[in-house]
Amino acid sequence: MAVRAAVAGASGYAGGEVLRLLLAHPEVEIGALTGNSNAGQRLGALQPHLLPLADRVLAETTPEALAGHDVVFLALPHGQSAAVAEQLGPDVLVIDMGADFRLRDPADWETFYGSPHAGTWPYGLPELPDARARLTGSKRIAVPGCYPTAVSLALFPAYAARLAEPEAVIVAASGTSGAGKAPKPHLLGSEVMGSMSPYGVGGGHRHTPEMIQNLSGVAGERVAVSFTPTLAPMPRGILATCSAKAVAGVTADSVRAAYEKAYADEPFVHLLPEGQWPATASVHGSNAVHVQVAYDAAVGRIIAVSAIDNLTKGTAGGAVQSMNIALGLAETTGLSTIGVAP
Numbered sequence: 001m002a003v004r005a006a007v008a009g010a011s012g013y014a015g016g017e018v019l020r021l022l023l024a025h026p027e028v029e030i031g032a033l034t035g036n037s038n039a040g041q042r043l044g045a046l047q048p049h050l051l052p053l054a055d056r057v058l059a060e061t062t063p064e065a066l067a068g069h070d071v072v073f074l075a076l077p078h079g080q081s082a083a084v085a086e087q088l089g090p091d092v093l094v095i096d097m098g099a100d101f102r103l104r105d106p107a108d109w110e111t112f113y114g115s116p117h118a119g120t121w122p123y124g125l126p127e128l129p130d131a132r133a134r135l136t137g138s139k140r141i142a143v144p145g146c147y148p149t150a151v152s153l154a155l156f157p158a159y160a161a162r163l164a165e166p167e168a169v170i171v172a173a174s175g176t177s178g179a180g181k182a183p184k185p186h187l188l189g190s191e192v193m194g195s196m197s198p199y200g201v202g203g204g205h206r207h208t209p210e211m212i213q214n215l216s217g218v219a220g221e222r223v224a225v226s227f228t229p230t231l232a233p234m235p236r237g238i239l240a241t242c243s244a245k246a247v248a249g250v251t252a253d254s255v256r257a258a259y260e261k262a263y264a265d266e267p268f269v270h271l272l273p274e275g276q277w278p279a280t281a282s283v284h285g286s287n288a289v290h291v292q293v294a295y296d297a298a299v300g301r302i303i304a305v306s307a308i309d310n311l312t313k314g315t316a317g318g319a320v321q322s323m324n325i326a327l328g329l330a331e332t333t334g335l336s337t338i339g340v341a342p
């Protein structure tokens with residue numbers, strides 16, 4: 001019997017991407033689609049690329065609209081998921097693509113999001129050590145942030161192999177869809193096209209505690225993170241350039257071997273051949289993560305670079321991958337590693 005899935009926030013970028021993936025998922029039947037200001041609109045007017053759903057009309061995001069499904073994807077702004085999730089029964093698989101249930105430390109949540117902490121759910125980054133066991137059979141999943149996905153997958157093998165000091169410096173560029181579909185002046189074409197600029201510099205970005213949580217969990221000690229995000233003139237994609245000081249005795253070969261070991265059996269993470277560096281275009285529309293790593297002997301630092309599509313592996317693809325694990329389906333069902341680069 002098909003898995004019946006509802007999507008709340010179906011008019012947004014993350015909701016649209018999860019619908020694109022679910023349309024190609026052989027085990028899923030798409031049920032209710034809900035929105036907020038766009039409730040009552042045809043999906044075809046909002047997400048014209050989702051042709052098979054063009055005549056579906058968005059309902060209000062209410063417990064009644066979302067009832068009667070096996071899976072509910074929440075693609076809502078931060079802080080909106082908890083109230084919706086608590087109205088859904090314990091037997092429904094609820095997958096939150098927002099941040100509400102990602103962080104374990106309530107103080108981190110309050111500092112970076114400015115509201116009371118709603119709780120912590122199993123974290124939907126299956127490639128992290130022990131993550132799959134926590135996701136299997138779970139009825140609640142917190143999908144990671146897009147930057148933490150890219151950064152954690154670039155750096156965790158270095159910490160798992162105890163090759164890096166517990167302090168990482170990260171600069172990552174994101175496409176504009178990472179900021180959502182709601183209009184904002186800094187996202188105007190005239191502001192973004194042909195220009196790049198950092199934001200959230202100096203520890204202010206809300207994804208910093210999530211990266212610290214992930215890397216510290218692998219390292220077994222607190223990993224300090226300096227994170228600088230940058231808005232890039234492209235619609236999709238994240239390129240994360242991460243570096244950490246190597247511990248004594250590290251060589252280029254030991255770094256390469258650690259990454260080969262970490263990613264030998266991962267279906268979505270592809271360690272590129274030596275000398276080839278990740279590019280966002282190569283993962284456009286795919287659930288793949290391209291990773292490369294080098295040892296810069298002149299400064300004794302490990303440099304790891306990853307590329308993802310922020311909307312696919314960075315949100316909706318990660319959500320579907322986690323759903324597959326939770327439901328006992330093959331993890332790769334409905335997901336592709338093939339990009340759409342020109």
Ligand SMILES: NC(=O)C1=CN([C@@H]2O[C@H](COP(=O)(O)OP(=O)(O)OC[C@H]3O[C@@H](n4cnc5c(N)ncnc54)[C@H](OP(=O)(O)O)[C@@H]3O)[C@@H](O)[C@H]2O)C=CC1
Nearest residue numbers: 009011012013014035036037038075076098178180181182
């Ligand atoms: N964009 C990305 O790359 C990533 C996004 N995410 C997360 O996914 C979630 C959605 O992001 P994104 O799709 O980019 O954002 P969008 O702004 O594109 O979409 C937001 C969606 O939420 C709905 N919505 C807005 N306010 C409310 C409300 N008060 N109650 C119920 N629904 C509401 C909107 O409905 P309507 O249009 O009808 O008003 C819309 O469907 C966020 O938590 C985001 O942080 C996570 C990782 C990456």
Ligand SMILES: CC(=O)N[C@@H](CCC(=O)OP(=O)(O)O)C(=O)O
Nearest residue numbers: 099144145146174175176178179
């Ligand atoms: C380019 C851009 O603005 N990106 C967003 C992050 C992407 C995102 O959606 O964050 P969550 O995964 O936590 O929801 C930002 O920096 O705030």
